[in-house]
Amino acid sequence: MAGRLCVRSMCRVVLQQSAIARHPKHVTPIRSFAVYYTKEHEWINVTGNKAVIGITDHAQESLGEVVYVELPEVGTEVEVDDPFGTVESVKAASDVMSPVDGVVTKVNDVLTSNPSLVNQSPESEGWMVEVEISDESQLNALMDEEGYLNFLKEE
Numbered sequence: 535m536a537g538r539l540c541v542r543s544m545c546r547v548v549l550q551q552s553a554i555a556r557h558p559k560h561v562t563p564i565r566s567f568a569v570y571y572t573k574e575h576e577w578i579n580v581t582g583n584k585a586v587i588g589i590t591d592h593a594q595e596s597l598g599e600v601v602y603v604e605l606p607e608v609g610t611e612v613e614v615d616d617p618f619g620t621v622e623s624v625k626a627a628s629d630v631m632s633p634v635d636g637v638v639t640k641v642n643d644v645l646t647s648n649p650s651l652v653n654q655s656p657e658s659e660g661w662m663v664e665v666e667i668s669d670e671s672q673l674n675a676l677m678d679e680e681g682y683l684n685f686l687k688e689e
Contacts, residue, residue, distance in 0.1 A: 570633065570673055571682035577657055578633045580673065588661040589621060589630060589652065592686060597623040600652040603645040605662055610638045612665060614672050619662055621652060630662060634672045640664035 568580045575593035579586045594600065602622040612618045617629035618638070642661050645651055652660040667673075677685060 568673075568678075570676035570678060571685075572631065572633045572676060573685065574631045576631055576633055578673075578676065579661075580667070583667050583670065584639065584664055585634060585636070585667050586661045586664050587618075587630075587633065589656055590682075591656050593621075593628070594653050594656040594660070597621060597628060598625040599623055600649045603649045603652060603662070605641045605643075605645065606638050608638055608641055612636055612638060612663075614669075621649075632665070633676055634665065634667050635669045636665035636667045638663050639666050 570578045570580065571590065572578075575590045575596075577588055577590050589597075600621055600623050602620075604620040604622075606612070606618050610618070612632040613635050614632055616632055618632045619630040621628050621630055641663050642651075645660070645662065654660065
């Protein structure tokens with residue numbers, strides 16, 4: 535009997551999903567994997583309502599050897615264009631700005647003991663925070679990769 539209910543429940547889900555597929559206006563769009571860039575040289579990798587944020591390769595090259603990274607705690611609220619962390623190098627210190635409003639859900643603690651990851655792999659292993667986005671419309675103000683590369687040419 536329990537097996538039957540499970541099978542019936544699964545059939546119900548399949549029927550509901552196929553009904554949604556026939557009527558796409560009922561589907562809430564969820565942004566899939568997309569990478570954006572800021573004029574301050576941060577990147578943001580968006581999947582659904584979560585975003586991983588770090589600094590670009592261009593930013594780490596400009597800074598030089600990174601010796602210290604300060605990051606927020608999980609649960610910290612971040613706001614667009616406000617700093618959420620700091621990257622210090624042998625040349626300078628630079629704030630890392632948030633490209634969106636949201637709440638920090640993960641922090642790359644490895645950077646505390648190994649800040650050179652920001653130099654070695656700025657746009658993957660050197661990520662800084664994951665944020666749950668609270669206003670997805672803010673992504674519209676950011677650049678895609680082509681726009682960012684054109685921005686770098688003009689800079």
